[in-house]
Amino acid sequence: MEPKAIFEAVKGKFGEAVVELQEEGFRPAFVVVSPESVREISLFLRDDPAMKFDSLMCLSGVDYKDRFAVAYHLHSLEIGHRIGVKAYLPREAPSLPSVDGVWPAANFQEREAFDLYGIVFPGSKDLRRILLPEDWVGYPLRKDYKYPEFYHGIKV
Amino acid sequence: MKARAEALPTQEMLINMGPQHPSTHGVLRVILRTDGEVVVNARPDVGYLHRALEKIGERVTYAQFMPFTDRLDYLASMNCNAAWAWTVEKLAGIEVPERAEYIRVIVCELNRISSHLIAFGSFTADMGAFTPFLYAIRERERINDLFEDICGNRLTYNYVRIGGVSADLPDRFLEKTKEFLDYFEPKIPEYNKLISYNKIFVHRLANVAAISGGEAVAYGLTGPNLRGSGVSFDLRRSEPYSVYPKLDFDVCVGTGERGTVGDCFDRYMVRINEMRESVKILRQAIAQIPGGPVMAKVPRAFKPPVGEVYFRAENPRGETGIYLISDGTVNPYRLKLRAPSFVTMNIFEKVTKGLMIADIVAVIGSFDIILPEIDR
Numbered sequence: 001m002e003p004k005a006i007f008e009a010v011k012g013k014f015g016e017a018v019v020e021l022q023e024e025g026f027r028p029a030f031v032v033v034s035p036e037s038v039r040e041i042s043l044f045l046r047d048d049p050a051m052k053f054d055s056l057m058c059l060s061g062v063d064y065k066d067r068f069a070v071a072y073h074l075h076s077l078e079i080g081h082r083i084g085v086k087a088y089l090p091r092e093a094p095s096l097p098s099v100d101g102v103w104p105a106a107n108f109q110e111r112e113a114f115d116l117y118g119i120v121f122p123g124s125k126d127l128r129r130i131l132l133p134e135d136w137v138g139y140p141l142r143k144d145y146k147y148p149e150f151y152h153g154i155k156v
Numbered sequence: 157m158k159a160r161a162e163a164l165p166t167q168e169m170l171i172n173m174g175p176q177h178p179s180t181h182g183v184l185r186v187i188l189r190t191d192g193e194v195v196v197n198a199r200p201d202v203g204y205l206h207r208a209l210e211k212i213g214e215r216v217t218y219a220q221f222m223p224f225t226d227r228l229d230y231l232a233s234m235n236c237n238a239a240w241a242w243t244v245e246k247l248a249g250i251e252v253p254e255r256a257e258y259i260r261v262i263v264c265e266l267n268r269i270s271s272h273l274i275a276f277g278s279f280t281a282d283m284g285a286f287t288p289f290l291y292a293i294r295e296r297e298r299i300n301d302l303f304e305d306i307c308g309n310r311l312t313y314n315y316v317r318i319g320g321v322s323a324d325l326p327d328r329f330l331e332k333t334k335e336f337l338d339y340f341e342p343k344i345p346e347y348n349k350l351i352s353y354n355k356i357f358v359h360r361l362a363n364v365a366a367i368s369g370g371e372a373v374a375y376g377l378t379g380p381n382l383r384g385s386g387v388s389f390d391l392r393r394s395e396p397y398s399v400y401p402k403l404d405f406d407v408c409v410g411t412g413e414r415g416t417v418g419d420c421f422d423r424y425m426v427r428i429n430e431m432r433e434s435v436k437i438l439r440q441a442i443a444q445i446p447g448g449p450v451m452a453k454v455p456r457a458f459k460p461p462v463g464e465v466y467f468r469a470e471n472p473r474g475e476t477g478i479y480l481i482s483d484g485t486v487n488p489y490r491l492k493l494r495a496p497s498f499v500t501m502n503i504f505e506k507v508t509k510g511l512m513i514a515d516i517v518a519v520i521g522s523f524d525i526i527l528p529e530i531d532r
Contacts, residue, residue: 027465027466054370055374057468058466060490071479073479077387084466105374108498108502109494109499112498129203130202130203131202131203132203132206141208141211
């Protein structure tokens with residue numbers, strides 16, 4: 001299915017929760033959705049017979065300076081089409097439902113987004129820091145991250 | 157009998173496997189909760205090699221990031237180099253000369269063989285057979301020599317450039333590669349005779365940690381690990397890039413040859429068979445490679461247009477995906493490296509439940525993970 005058709009189908013089902021289609025300059029195109037509806041839309045994209053997005057290729061946190069985003073790159077092995085789904089989040093307390101119940105592959109990548117961006121995924125089966133030490137302060141991939149001078153008394 | 161059982165301590169035990177452990181292929185720590193020799197829970201703890209490559213990427217130019225991709229999966233640096241170049245070229249719409257694409261495919265497939273050789277060698281060594289490792293290193297040495305001819309390096313090549321490759325092939329390179337292929341191809345059946353169907357080896361791997369096709373897809377397994385579960389999906393075939401559409405090869409899948417589909421043996425066997433397919437690809441590429449330039453015109457102060465792109469390439473360990481956001485300046489705005497080994501580790505806790513401790517080693521080896529790629 002073409003991105004446009006996928007967008008129409010999701011828009012028809014979820015209405016207001018689907019904001020726009022980012023097409024120009026985006027490969028693959030993104031369906032922008034509201035953060036609170038991410039889990040329901042993911043379930044629809046996975047289970048609908050015309051969609052069948054069984055594979056979550058990549059889940060990434062992004063810092064757009066004025067806001068955060070979580071981008072999901074989906075692919076359907078059976079049908080062979082792909083689409084991006086994106087949810088924008090406010091800088092203050094960014095949080096959106098976990099999709100690790102939809103695609104188990106999400107868990108480690110959500111932990112990574114939590115670790116490096118401080119985005120919280122309520123409903124995740126296991127949300128802890130993954131790459132950094134448990135006691136690390138701050139979220140390094142944020143654009144306004146201040147490098148610490150010391151870590152446990154060792155100069156960084 | 158009862159009295160003896162009571163005298164023995166039977167509580168669960170917590171064991172640290174790693175970060176320094178010969179079979180974890182680097183600094184991987186597994187926190188094992190065991191009941192005797194049975195694993196109750198094995199939780200991987202990663203991040204010991206975290207270098208924040210994604211943050212570094214936001215501070216260097218597109219061309220400067222190339223050597224960092226070498227350090228992503230150092231056993232397949234060429235593939236990582238090329239994946240980065242393809243991503244940026246897709247973003248900026250750069251046309252690469254055909255000769256350069258062929259050179260890339262040649263070095264990528266050579267690197268795939270060398271990476272699978274290490275996977276084969278270290279895996280068999282983990283399983284207690286040391287000789288195959290020496291065989292694997294012997295063959296890999298010749299590939300290293302070829303790469304040294306090409307770019308002067310033997311591990312981190314930094315050979316591919318955005319828009320092409322850094323230099324044309326040296327004299328006699330294609331003949332030397334052909335000589336290597338003639339030498340290497342008969343070695344694969346030799347490996348099978350030496351170890352693959354060895355009874356003890358098969359017993360260690362068959363029916364261990366079998367992953368069904370559906371599960372493998374849901375957990376995001378890619379590359380040989382996905383194909384080991386019987387899913388015929390190869391990006392070189394399903395989402396062809398570069399000159400792969402012009403090359404003919406078979407996609408190797410696990411068949412449950414000695415046990416269940418998707419067990420450790422199937423994953424092992426897929427890699428052995430893929431080496432043969434790579435030889436096939438290389439022979440065709442050598443026959444087809446055209447003349448011409450090896451670099452497109454790319455400005456020194458390279459600024460791709462504003463946009464977002466996700467590109468994925470079939471690397472020896474699976475799908476290396478790069479999500480790249482450009483804001484039109486000389487530095488990437490955001491680049492996310494979707495490393496196959498990192499995503500693969502997600503399923504580790506699930507498949508190791510109820511196995512023996514020694515099987516953990518088989519599972520790690522059969523996934524062929526590499527730590528710098530997990531930790532980035």
